[in-house]
Amino acid sequence: MQQQQKKFFETGRGYKEGALTACILVAAGWIIELASSGKGVAVPGWPVNGVLFAILVVIVFLVGILLRKHELVAWLGGIPLGLSLISALAGLSIVGGILPQDPEYGSGLLSDIGLNRVFASWPFALVCILFLLNLGFGFVKKLVPFKVSNIQFMLFHAGFWVAVTGALLGSADLQRLAIPLYEGKESKKGYDRVLDSMVEMPFSVYLHDFAIEEYAPILGLYDPVQEKFLPNASRAILEVSPGLHVSWGDIEVEVLEAMPHGTLQGSGDPVPSDSASGVPFAKVRVKYGEKEQTGWINPQGPGTESNYLAVEQFALVLLTGTPKRFSSEVMFIDKSGNKTIATLEVNKPFEFAGWKIYQAGYDEKAGKWSSLSVAEGVKDPWLPVVYAGFYLIMAGNLMFFWQGMKKSSKK
Amino acid sequence: MTWNEFPIVASVAFACWGGGSVLNLFSAKKQALKVPSHLLMGFGCAVMVAFLVLFWQAIERPPLRTLGETRLWYATMIPLVGFLVEYRWKITWLKFYCMALAAFFLCINLFYPDILDKTLMPALQSVWFVPHVIVYMIGYVFLAAASAAAWHNIYLDYRSQSSERNEAVGHYLAVLGFVFLTFGLLFGAFWAKEAWGHYWTWDPKETWAFIAWLSYLGYLHLHTEKVGKRKLQWYLGLTFFVLLISWFGVNYLPSAQNSVHSYQVS
Incomplete structure (x- = not known):
């Protein structure tokens, strides 16, 4: 019997080039980290990130369609590069999954090249950018000419592209504020962990009562x-x-x-x-x-x-x-003085003025006598984009399941 | 019915799976043993299902919080995948691996018994709790079976007895597992948005779930690329270890000190 043996890094198929590219990107990322003394990646906010999103879409479609026959574009949208980048993403994620991701953790080279904040570091960003191009070109390759049999592939890949791009670019516009609330007091400010400062919110919150139900x-x-x-x-x-x-x-x-x-x-x-x-x-x-x-x-x-x-x-x-349920009876007051009464509870956030407000914590030492309730205010304008991606992935996933079952029943 | 009765339940399940397997092996020569063997093996799972239902009732919350509790589900479902494979693809050997794995997980629970705790912290009180965890469990079960199939295929290949049909089954199981893994990841993201304010925060458990997902994504692409059969089986067999890290290994890593995904009783 003749064994069909193919080498992983067979020349001419692009694996070697893919692996090399991934390595170069990671190395380049580390060099940038070193050169910028570990500032990490700062994604530009709205509207620049919106423009970048549009540019990426245009590049993917224009280059993907017009230059599809070009050897370089074919390789850029191919599986060999995709697999190399998946490996690089997995490798970086393994580092981020083993080492505590805390800027306070580690020192020296480890923190200089950002291994204690892998997912906000340049190597991760560079790999992601090329990965998005790879995913995009791969998608366009299957889109034109259109075939019904490619729908599952397209839904999955487009969904992944939209979700990842939306999440990465949208991270600049994501606002998460920890809002300390004291019983009988009104609060206008929340603590922004990214800026490391208290910022004013477009509304204020009055805490009427904080209660804990215990087992x-x-x-x-x-x-x-x-x-x-x-x-x-x-x-x-x-x-x-x-x-x-x-x-x-x-x-x-x-x-x-x-x-x-x-x-x-x-x-x-x-x-x-x-x-x-x-x-x-x-x-x-x-x-x-x-x-x-x-x-x-x-x-x-x-x-x-x-x-x-x-x-x-x-x-x-x-x-x-132990606590069974903890909740805050609050009143939101917007800039025009309109008041809205709400109950904040874990897993039951409340939407107000474009923000989602969560019951986050309380003074655990004081337990049920805590007069402090910590709420979290989140504004994520890109959430619909990311969720659109998630829904596309789920649609593709359902088809994948159905396809797999159908294929298997033929056997 | 709680952990106190578990040793008896586990013993009955072992006896059913073990006895059923022996009968099943003999049924190759004696056809009449085939039906009783299947009934006996199936009864092992029925006992586990009944225990899960009664356990759920007794603790008044879904028994999906601790690792010990999830192992019960795993042990219940994985033989069912083995039976499904036999029913659908007429492959008989996989169920033995599946029952052995199930017995292994029950043994862990016997040697490291859980403390019964009815409480459910507020973060877990959500409509997403059951779908998120169960979908993941099913994914893990399929991928464990895929891994068992891969190891068996490696063994067959070593003995020059590999067959396309056996390899195809491993692949189908991996595809089904990947589908459930993807749903688990997304359900987790939707839940995290409702509970913690953001759908993705690179919590160690999330990171490892992502790595495991990427690993199987890699498998699917290697399969599309028609990489050498032997390498593919090795890849599929070994990838399961990544999944194991994501499942419980992550608790032992330095990064776990910051995890919000810790619901184990200390």
């Missing part, structure tokens, strides 16, 4: 020597409720009473209170060996010390439940 408090046995919580026999996170039985080896615990919110007055038993001023309490009975003890345990809160039961060398503690 039930958790019972834990803490080992101060190992500095960790010990797994119980049922290997479950124990949400406290009356009647809960649990054991750690020969230590047996029963929850007698559970109080969702309470306060301590003097040295007596806790008394129920409202959610705002209280902490959870649990009355537990612990048996170990011949010994038995009963008592109230609770986590720390404002004005309330934490209480635990000492069980041999361990501590039986009650921990505040």
Whole structure:
């Protein structure tokens, strides 16, 4: 049997040239990084990026159609170069996927050539630019002459081109502001991480109330020597409720009473209170060996010390439940004074005046007593372009699935 | 039904897959064993499906948050791909690899048991949670099967027994896997926009998902270019390791300290 052996870098097919080009681009990018003392790539904002988008489209179509027979253009839109650039993108992404992408991380050559911010560095940008040309020419090659059988290819490639181009060029117009909000106060400014400064927003936000709903408090046995919580026999996170039985080896615990919110007055038993001023309490009975003890345990809160039961060398503690839901009741006020009331919640952003406002965080140390709520305001004018690309990819993807199944059923 | 009952469930699944496989091997000589063998192997998956349903009910949230939970899905679905391949392309060997992989994933859960935790942090409470994760799981399952097929093809090639039909199956599985990987990536982007404010932030998990996607994109183009068969099978077999990094290896990398994709109980 004659094996059909083709070399990866067979001359005349363009692999060698493709690989060389990718290497040169990465090296050139690093040289630019070094020469510009690590400033990275600054994508120009609107309208220059819009013009660049248009120029790219024109180049792709004009050159792709008129010079399609030209050897260089054919190679530029070919798979050998595409594969070389995919490898280069993957290689750079691997660096970015291993090293922490933080300007504070690393020093010397590593940060000088931008390995701690790979995706905003010149090598990545240069590879992306040629990749977009490659993708564009590849697309045009299949577009003319038009064939129905090429639709899947065209949707996928055009979608990828539009999404990547939109995302890269649009990144200059993307604004993300962290907006600190305090209960009972109005805020007009947000912190821009890119500019590293507070900037004025075209509207203001008034925080009426910030609230956290928590899961039930958790019972834990803490080992101060190992500095960790010990797994119980049922290997479950124990949400406290009356009647809960649990054991750690020969230590047996029963929850007698559970109080969702309470306060301590003097040295007596806790008394129920409202959610705002209280902490959870649990009355537990612990048996170990011949010994038995009963008592109230609770986590720390404002004005309330934490209480635990000492069980041999361990501590039986009650921990505040993790957040189930946190939300901010806010009022947006635009420049003309129009007011809009909204609730901000994780996964449920609110749209106002062309911005999307998110519930981002709060003062985690203060927990449910936090009077600070951090919102995030995002304005991304290029989002429709990127999403258009995503939808094209999905359409192509559906066809790919259908094609694959059809092809396979023939076998 | 929770992790407490899992060892029993896993044992039943092992017994079904193991017993079914033995019967299936003997069925080459004794046709009458064929149907019982398939029923037994299928029952192994049915047990896993039932466990997933009851587990979902017991923890009152989709069991898709921890790696241990996702391994349950993986172990349930991958033998089904093996059965699908047998049903559609009459290739019988793949299902054994698939059941072995499923058993391997259940073993990891047995040796490193999860702590049962019903909570679901606010970021995960989204309509995108189930579609994003399940689509990815299906993608991983297809690509694991594609990788198993590739390794088997390498072995067959080594013994000069390679066949176009076997190679075609590996390719179809890779195509199907890529389709689901792409949907997973895009669903993740849509979700990230709703939850974190931006569709793409080069979070380590995103970066590795992108690298894995690029790797399979590379495979598809190499296939189009009709690269040597042997090299292609090696590529397909090895690419799965990139996917494994994206799946859980990323948690062990220096970059992971900044990841927002960490939902594991500490």
